[in-house]
Amino acid sequence: MAIRVGVVGGGQLARMMIAPAVELGVELRVLAEEEGMSASLAATAVGDYRDAATVLAFARDVDVLTFDHEHVPQDVLTALVDAGVAVRPGPAALGVAQDKIVMRTKIAELGMPQPEWAAVTGVADLQAFLDAHGGRGVVKTPRGGYDGKGVRVVSAATEAEDWFAALAEDAHGGALLVEELVDFTRELAQQVARRPSGEVRAYPIVETVQRGGVCSEVIAPAPRAGDRLTRVTAGIGVAIAEGLGVTGMLAVELFETTDERVLVNELAMRPHNSGHWSQDGAVTGQFEQHLRAVLDLPLGDTAPRAPWSMMVNILGGPTSGGLEERFSVAMADCPDVKIHTYGKAPRPGRKVGHVTATGDDLDDVAYRARAAASFFAG
Template sequence: MTVRVGVVGGGQLARMMIAPAVELGLDIRVLAEEPGMSASLAATATGDYRDLETVRAFAREVDVVTFDHEHVPQPVLRALVADGVAVHPGPDALQFAQDKLLMRARLAELGLPQPDWAAVRNAEELQAFLDDHGGRAVVKTPRGGYDGKGVRVVSAGVDAADWFAALAEDAHGGALLAEELVDFTRELAQQVARRPGGELAVYPVVETVQREGVCAEVVAPAPRSSGRVAAEAGRIGVEVAEGLGVTGMLAVELFETSDERVLVNELAMRPHNSGHWTQDGAVTSQFEQHLRAVADLPLGSTEPLQPWSVMINILGGPAHAAMSDRFEPALAEHPRARLHTYGKAPRPGRKVGHVTVTGADLEDVAYEARAAASAFD
């Protein structure tokens, strides 16, 4: 019997699951937030993912529910589980990707390396944390932040006064997350896939380059990584996946320090920007792997197809022309580049596509990828 996989969320991650779903013989269905979204090709329903009855009606038509994002409320997720719906990742795991304070506390229980942190409820508590950590720190809203949103570097407790005021107006109260400002040398990402029964598949650790809080480039595998760093990143990824009970794809964003310490920064329980290189650079893409995992199928090989892959995000898109107007010249000038577009209208800072180039020489691969992506500036 064909497995019906329901994806909540109609963004580019759901869009990139469509082709591998077809190849695997899965029936993919998407609950999109509104018509015309990136994954509209597979959208069988449109509605608010925060509304229980909307999601319930969608879930009745599928065998397993998974996600394009982590924003579905916990009460909705737990109601689906109570209804007997297979939800992957489940709410017990997903809560740690939805709430950074819960994540930090759970990682501490697991003994995993991470920056010093504290829950702070007012400017005085934040100032005390700053005083203990060299006068500067990172403050994050525990829920809802992504691509640099909900993150702020502060040097005084009053620097987050507006966020504390918003907390005071929230009927549920709460706290902000204060973190040590890590003096890292670079950022890494480790992806792991896990089936419900515990089978794991680990991808090579990659280096990510962020610009203004948004991922701009990914190099796979991470260059200049010692065997110790690669092994530590893999160990952390596996322990997070097992310790949190993740099913599907997991991305662990990491800091590497000058003394080769590896610290956990953020988590994502879905396909992730740091894994887009796998579409063209690995035996099994992260999108196929996620579908395999949530449908409880045997996992695929994570082996790279070439020594190097470089993925460049297309951010914003052309200001005065449609993306399609740039396709032909970009493809003609850069035949080695693999272009993926998201069906989104250009907007400053918006992820509208990405380019990947693979090959044996990292310098050559990086140059070709950057040149191809620049055609869409």
């Protein structure tokens, strides 16, 4: 009987685990939130990931449980562990990715560089932080934010009054996270894979380009990434993976500052948008690597297959004409570019797919990747 890996969440990350699971001889089972999601090809159950009984019933038939997202509540994760389920990454590690204040606290304990920050429970606290940090800051909701959601750049504490009011109405209370507004030159991402027995492998550092708070492009490796930057970022990624006991893929989003420092921005404990380039650009793509890691199999080589790789997200999708028609045209015009679609209906700002291109010349690689993605716009 094949080894069975259960994935909680039916989004595009679970979808992209299907092909490497087949190649590895692994049976992939998915608990989707609803019918017709991206990973419907492997969806063996549909249900609420917030309900312990639902997730426990799904987990009975798998050897290892992993995740398409970090939103499974801690009480559900604890119930799974108490029932003897191999949960990877485990509740303690996932708890750091689930709450940005916990994340900042743990990163500080590990001695990793990060922006100055504070947990604030009211307007007065927030204003005091802003006054001490140049009059501006970044306010974040600790839970649930992604792709620019739950993030505001503010120059007065009153700009977050509605968020404080929402906290006051929440039975669990809590605080908002405020961070200094970092003067950065670019954003980077460091991916690391770790398996339970302790083996760790780092991927090349990549540069990410954000538009409207959403990742638009990824360049691998990051241009102008010398030996020092490569060594420092890999060291940060490995230290966090080991310090938090991560199992599977870890993405560390970073700022590179004007004075050539790197600061930890956020963490993701799963395959990540910044690693989609590796599907076609690395010896071992992040989705295969994640499966290897959670199954405690030897990790694959993370070396790039070409000097340059570029990933461009397909955001929104066409407003006229289906993705299928555009897919055919893009394949004909860009035969040397890989196109990955997510099985999602087009919607403004939604990630509905991505393209990857590889080659010896970065300008040419960028041109080909952007050209292929452009077929899906408008």
